[in-house]
Structures are given as C-alpha cells and as structure tokens.
C-alpha cells in the first residue's frame with residue numbers, strides 16, 4: 392500500500408457535477424475554477440474556490456448555456472477591476488479566475504487585465520487565466536498571470552515564450568477535454584506545448600475541467616495517459632497530483648493506493664486509478 396498527500400484536481404466546476412464519487416475515485420481536494428460554492432459536506436473533497444469568472448462585458452462564458460446564473464463578473468474598465476477582485480476575495484475566494492477567450496466573445500483590454508492582476512496581488516490571490524484564441528496566452532503571461540486553467544491549445548507557443556513561462560507559471564493540464572479520448576488537433580497542440588513547458592522546468596498540476604463534457608467523477612485515466620504522452624514520467628504525474636497550487640489546505644486527508652507500484656507504464660496507470668481519498672486517521676487505524 393502507498394500513502395500519498397491528498398490528490399488535487401486543480402480544475403473543476405462543482406455546480407456542474409454530482410461530486411459524490413470524487414473521494415472514492417481518488418480525489419481528496421478540488422479547486423473550483425468558476426461557479427457558485429456548493430454546500431459543504433463531510434463526504435466531499437476539500438474545496439477551494441475562484442467564485443465568479445472575471446471577463447469583459449459579454450465575454451466568455453457569459454453566453455455559454457452551461458454557465459450558472461450569477462457566476463460571471465463583467466469588468467468593463469480599469470476602474471472596475473479592484474471591486475471585481477474584492478467581491479471574490481470578500482466571498483472567500485482562494486484564487487481569481489480570469490477568462491481571455493477571443494474565440495467566444497470580447498476579451499479584457501490589457502490595462503483592465505493588469506489592473507485585475509494588481510488588485511489580486513494586493514489581496515494575495517493567485518490569478519488563473521483561461522487563455523484561448525491566438526495570442527491570448529502570451530497576453531496573460533505578459534500581464535503577470537500565475538496559472539493557466541488549461542494547457543495552451545490554440546497555437547504552438549514558441550520555445551522562448553515557453554521557457555519564460557516555465558520560469559514562473561503553473562499550468563493546469565486539462566488535456567482530455569480535447570476529444571475525451573478521441574484525441575484531436577487541440578490535444579496535439581496542448582501536448583506539444585506541455586512537453587516543452589515541463590522539460591523547461593514549468594510546474595504542472597493535474598486538472599480535468601470536471602463539468603466540461605463526459606469526464607469521469609474521480610481520477611481520469613485518460614488525463615493521466617495524456618500527461619504521460621506529453622512526456623511526464625510516472626513520478627512527475629504523481630507530483631502533478633499532490634501539488635497544492637500554493638493554497639493552504641486544512642483537512643487531514645490522504646490518498647491510499649493498494650498493492651505494489653508496477654514499473655511498466657500501463658500497470659502504473661491501472662495501479663494509480665485504484666487510488667482512494669481517505670481521512671489520515673483511518674490509515675493509522677488500519678496500520
């Protein structure tokens with residue numbers, strides 16, 4: 392048996408799923424990247440929240456059918472930025488989620504983006520950006536974003552930019568949303584970017600965008616296979632699962648994986664996917 396820190400899915404939307412099987416599926420912590428906080432319950436993973444999506448008026452995901460009512464905070468001008476960040480911070484947010492999706496509507500201007508990041512720093516909140524569309528990932532990085540909610544997939548980022556990003560950014564993987572097993576061009580571009588980001592020393596967090604399409608509620612085997620495909624070693628995959636995203640987690644939960652860890656990659660994935668999240672005290676009682 393192997394006991395590890397509680398696994399984190401660093402990109403979920405709790406309001407879009409039934410989270411009841413997350414713990415038995417190996418996920419002990421979740422970072423909710425947009426939506427309204429769910430009622431907390433003892434048998435759910437520990438959750439940290441972004442609360443509302445900060446976006447340009449009419450910007451993504453204002454017009455999406457899945458967007459929970461009240462979960463978007465439009466930011467029109469630089470002068471609106473501080474209040475928008477404060478609203479999330481005062482509601483208990485652990486991160487600020489910003490969307491820059493030029494494929495699905497208008498995006499924030501550079502000065503508004505910088506004003507959001509400035510206020511988030513003052514409130515000591517990391518900023519997680521959904522960057523989509525040509526040039527949006529570079530804009531987010533230049534403005535000072537801390538994390539990407541998705542491995543960039545709209546375009547191949549050049550090596551110099553990737554190395555610069557690896558110096559100070561964390562990327563949340565979300566590879567499997569690109570086809571849910573039917574790997575498409577976005578999957579290939581994301582893996583190409585992630586392979587170079589990881590090789591350059593960039594920090595990678597396992598994250599699935601749970602709530603976006605047909606994803607399993609628990610560890611996602613296809614996401615793990617995607618991380619291996621993008622050049623992460625089995626040890627690096629585990630590192631991506633036990634990261635804290637720089638947040639303070641308080642519940643005393645651990646991940647338990649029965650049996651010995653296989654040395655071959657296929658066996659490793661099978662073994663990892665039998666993980667369960669349990670209270671640390673339960674493990675001690677078993678021992």
Ligand SMILES: [Zn+2]
Pocket residue numbers: 402403404424425540600603
């Ligand atoms: Zn998402």
